Amino acid sequence: MRVSFQDAKHLISLVGLFAAAVGVFVILRAAVVPAGFGKYGHYRAGAIDDNRARAVKFAGQGECVYCHDAQLQVRDSGRHKTISCEACHGPQAKHVASDGKEKPAKPDVIPLCLNCHEKDAAKPAFLPQVVKADHYTGTTCSDCHQPHNPKM
Amino acid sequence: MRKTRREILLSAGKYILLTGTAAAGLESLTGTASADTTTPASDGYKMADHWWGMTMEVDKCIGCGNCVRACSKENDVPEGFYRTWIERYHVKEGDMEHPTVESPDGGMHGFPPTSTPVDKSFFIPKLCNHCADSPCTQVCPVGATFVSPDGVVLVDQSYCLGCRYCVQACPYGCRFIHPTKNVVEKCNLCYHRITKGLTTACCEACPTGARKLVDLKNPKDPVHDFLRHYKVQVLKPHMATHAKVFYKDLDGSVR
Numbered sequence: 001m002r003v004s005f006q007d008a009k010h011l012i013s014l015v016g017l018f019a020a021a022v023g024v025f026v027i028l029r030a031a032v033v034p035a036g037f038g039k040y041g042h043y044r045a046g047a048i049d050d051n052r053a054r055a056v057k058f059a060g061q062g063e064c065v066y067c068h069d070a071q072l073q074v075r076d077s078g079r080h081k082t083i084s085c086e087a088c089h090g091p092q093a094k095h096v097a098s099d100g101k102e103k104p105a106k107p108d109v110i111p112l113c114l115n116c117h118e119k120d121a122a123k124p125a126f127l128p129q130v131v132k133a134d135h136y137t138g139t140t141c142s143d144c145h146q147p148h149n150p151k152m
Numbered sequence: 153m154r155k156t157r158r159e160i161l162l163s164a165g166k167y168i169l170l171t172g173t174a175a176a177g178l179e180s181l182t183g184t185a186s187a188d189t190t191t192p193a194s195d196g197y198k199m200a201d202h203w204w205g206m207t208m209e210v211d212k213c214i215g216c217g218n219c220v221r222a223c224s225k226e227n228d229v230p231e232g233f234y235r236t237w238i239e240r241y242h243v244k245e246g247d248m249e250h251p252t253v254e255s256p257d258g259g260m261h262g263f264p265p266t267s268t269p270v271d272k273s274f275f276i277p278k279l280c281n282h283c284a285d286s287p288c289t290q291v292c293p294v295g296a297t298f299v300s301p302d303g304v305v306l307v308d309q310s311y312c313l314g315c316r317y318c319v320q321a322c323p324y325g326c327r328f329i330h331p332t333k334n335v336v337e338k339c340n341l342c343y344h345r346i347t348k349g350l351t352t353a354c355c356e357a358c359p360t361g362a363r364k365l366v367d368l369k370n371p372k373d374p375v376h377d378f379l380r381h382y383k384v385q386v387l388k389p390h391m392a393t394h395a396k397v398f399y400k401d402l403d404g405s406v407r
Contacts, residue, residue, distance in 0.1 A: 041295075043296070043311075044311055052193075052347050054227075091222070115217060118262070
């Protein structure tokens with residue numbers, strides 16, 4: 001049987017070219033693909049940390065109990081017991097971080113109450129609802145209803 | 153110069169073997185092998201221990217818009233765009249195919265009152281369903297959006313091209329292009345909060361507990377009782393997206 005690769009030297013330049021192309025590919029890929037890409041899947045692993053890195057604005061109910069126990073006891077004895085403080089008082093992470101020095105703004109009472117309690121056919125029956133024109137008698141909701149425990 | 157069939161087959165086998173070895177070598181060189189997710193981050197959060205989702209009790213939603221406002225504040229959502237929103241449905245008796253749906257400003261400022269109880273009406277809160285088989289992540293040409301190892305559909309905003317493929321791919325309309333950053337923006341399930349042990353901003357602000365963040369991998373999470381005892385539904389189940397937002401008491405007219 002004759003040797004198949006008797007003219008093998010013709011192939012050397014081709015092999016060299018192929019090796020060079022692979023080299024260029026590896027270098028280019030290293031330069032273009034960002035660090036951590038493919039660690040967990042077809043994405044940059046650092047993106048998970050980017051999403052985690054943002055600042056929290058709502059401190060969470062767990063923070064409120066440290067200082068405002070009295071208000072929470074009032075809330076827990078009434079029908080507003082499922083509502084977290086920040087649902088009405090807004091995001092308070094700054095208030096917590098500054099040890100209470102950063103004061104939250106007082107809520108705008110009438111629109112705040114009406115967000116939930118304005119009469120609407122789509123609202124579930126368990127929710128007390130009022131038609132503002134029929135119910136409202138002049139001043140403001142909190143004159144009659146204590147907002148933390150709203151029974152009369 | 154003629155080769156026997158045996159020789160051709162043998163050399164072909166050698167080449168196939170060599171190509172495979174080379175590919176494996178390249179993969180280990182460039183580090184594309186999958187990493188383990190059980191190693192905790194510096195603060196002790198382990199991705200492998202969580203699989204996040206949400207439950208919605210439709211009958212508890214009062215359409216107050218607290219979730220939309222809280223989300224907007226927590227995540228600096230640009231005006232006129234919503235990561236979560238509320239829809240108000242009106243369904244004429246028996247006409248399931250043609251519900252009237254309204255969502256003025258995403259429900260952020262509440263809804264104009266309706267007093268006529270002629271139609272059936274109710275509120276539906278919506279957000280990204282954090283699908284396990286998400287169509288949106290599959291179409292991304294550069295890997296800028298993905299399902300994280302703990303089951304949250306995240307966006308890599310520093311890598312996103314703004315090509316809008318994912319906006320079209322999402323069957324739930326949960327994505328939009330940020331008007332100034334020109335990259336895609338969506339609900340990330342308050343990833344910066346839930347990985348610190350807090351709940352999402354929308355769940356924190358919901359006055360009735362209609363929406364609750366759940367961890368499907370936590371055996372003590374009440375979600376397991378919820379899914380066992382109630383009749384639940386996901387949105388657009390026919391899309392087979394493996395959505396992880398479970399709606400209780402969902403009406404058949406909801407799209």
